[in-house]
Amino acid sequence: MNEHFFQCPYCWETISMLVDSSQSTQSYIEDCEVCCNPIQLHISVENQEITSFYAENIEQ
Numbered sequence: 001m002n003e004h005f006f007q008c009p010y011c012w013e014t015i016s017m018l019v020d021s022s023q024s025t026q027s028y029i030e031d032c033e034v035c036c037n038p039i040q041l042h043i044s045v046e047n048q049e050i051t052s053f054y055a056e057n058i059e060q
Contacts (some may be wrong), residue, residue: 004050009057011035021048034039 001018013034020026026043033055037057044052 002045002048002050004053006053006055008032008034008037009039009055010037017041019043019045019050019053021045021050 002058003016003019005016006012007013007041010032011034011060014035015033017030024029026045027041029038033040040056040058042052042054043050058060
């Protein structure tokens with residue numbers, strides 16, 4: 001597991017999350033721990049290191 005810090009696309013607060021580095025690509029939704037809005041996450045991992053991390057808001 002790798003800790004990754006990023007900004008929420010809604011409230012712009014810096015938050016952190018643990019990323020499972022055993023999976024090469026991941027895409028899922030997780031709520032912001034500050035404002036509780038849903039964030040769509042797209043993550044790529046190579047050699048146990050995060051190579052791409054993209055967090056976007058979900059258009060309602």
